[in-house]
Amino acid sequence: MMLTALGLMSGTSLDGVDVALIETDGKQVKSFGPSGYRPYTNAERSLLRQALTEAVQLSHRDARPGILAEAERAVTLAHAEAVAAFIAQNRITPEEIDIVGFHGQTVLHRPERRLTVQIGDAAALAKVIHIPVMYDFRAADVEAGGQGAPFVPVYHRALVQSVQREGPTVVVNVGGVSNITYIDGTDTLIACDTGPGNALLDDYMFRVMRQPFDADGRFAAQGRANEAWIARALELPFFALPPPKSLDRNDFAALKLGDVAPADGAATLTAFTAAAIARVVPLLPKVPKSWIVAGGGARNLTMLRMLRERVAPATVEAADALGWSPDAIEAQAFGFLAVRGMKGLPLSYPATTGVPIPMTGGVIARP
Template sequence: MMLTAIGLMSGTSLDGVDVALIETDGRQVRAFGPSGYRPYTETERSLLRHALFEAKDLPQRDARPGILREAERAVTLAHAEAVAAFTAQNRISCSDIDIVGFHGQTVLHRPERKLTVQIGDAAALAKSIHIPVMHDFRAADVAAGGQGAPFVPVYHRALAQSLQREGPIVVVNIGGVANITYIDGPDTLIACDTGPGNALLDDFMYRVMNQGFDTEGRLAAQGRPDEAWIARALEMPFFALPPPKSLDRNDFAALKLPEMRADDGAATLTALTAAAIARIVPLLPKPPKSWIVAGGGARNLTMLRMLRERLQPATVEAADALGWSADAIEAQAFGFLAARGLKGLPLSYPATTGVPIPMTGGIIARP
């Protein structure tokens, strides 16, 4: 039975809430609906940055001391506003939606401590939007010893199967953290985080240029990467680990650039993301034939150029070129995951998160 689902995603880059409608039975995608976006205000973004800092010392996953309680209220309200605007703009009735997949805002991801924390009050959201909300997708995976990330691979596989092209295919999502899904036929699905995505670059742009990100990679295009610094950064033990593996946004906070011009700094951090993605190739069963880039990094033309240089002879293309939505793909994925969760289908697998057996997940909050 096909379900109509709305997926909501607020990623580690702290830019805002993506909304997307999808028709799916949790195995295949019948149709993409419209998508939307509700940016965080600068005040909200500042609050979330503060919450990320405070969350480092959280003793347990349901604790919300001080600023985290305030941040959770802000996240919940932003998502409620995002759904209200989306349904109004697209003339969608709440009764037409079977389920909403609500990821929440990750503030701490420490799978080695069996701890992953996404803030956002699903019960309050469900009451506000009058639609059942599935949330807490990662908790069961982490509790069972999995990495709890990445969680989008089952959706990437559904998309890749519709392409009918020879594998292996890798879908790389470049958000705050970059992650890959390796697909080779119906049975081989491997996934992991590869390293920093846009987080270090965005933080650098904010600090040095007072801009949220490097638009189209224009600043990086004028600079020269410090390859020696990149080589040293890639000596961090994480990069040599085989998949599955995952990261917290702050895991690379210790990577400090030496004094350099702004364009060289942007070029270096962009090249680090590309080099970290390329570093995964020897750890995969076979070299991929094609790479499909989604997430905010797909709009960074310098990032795409650097990936092509480092991944040749494989092809590298942006998800939009295939008719996919680079911006909405993760929101669509959480609509897809909500449909899978409703049907009791697995959301994660041993080769995607390291969980011992295929795991379902998600908890439903009803209006």
């Protein structure tokens, strides 16, 4: 039975709330609906950065000391506003939506401590928008010993099955962190984080150029990447670990470029993201024949070029070239996952998060 789900995603890049409608039975995608976006204000982004800093001290997933309570209220309100604007713009009534998939904002991801914290009050959200809300997608996986990420692979598989690609295909999502889904037919589904996505580059652009990101990769295109620095960075133990494996946005924050020209710094960090993605190839069962790039990084033309150079002769294409919406994929995925959760279907697998057995998850808050 097909259901109409509204997915909400606020990623590690702290840019805003993505909204996307999808019609699915949790196995196949019948149709994509419209999508929308509600950016965080500068004040909200600043509040979330403070929350990320304070969350490092958390030892219990439900605790919201100090600034975290304020940040949770801001996240919940931003999501409620995003849904209200989306419904109004697209002339949809709440009754037409069966379920909302609400990821919340990750402020701490420490699976080795069996701890993952996403802030956002689902019960309050459900009451305001008058639609059932599924949330807390990652908790069951982490409690069972899984990495709790990445969670989009089952959706990537549904998308890839709708396009014809010969041989193993990898879907790369370049958000704050980069992750991949390796799909080979209907049987093999492997996923892991590969390293930094846009987080290091965005933080660098903000620090050095007072810009939130490198638009189209134009700034990095003017610089030269330091391949020796990249080679040293790739010697960190994480890169040699087999999948599944996952990261926190700040895991590479200690890497310092030193005194370099700003464009060279941007080029080096962009190339590092591409190199870290390509570094996963020897850890996969077969060499992928095609790569499909989604997320914010799909718009960074310099990053796409650098990835092409490192995975040749495989093809590299942006998700929008296939009619997918690179900006909406993660939001769509959480709509898809909400329907899977309602039906008791697995959200994660041993080869995607390292969980011992396929795990369902999610909790429903009723209006």
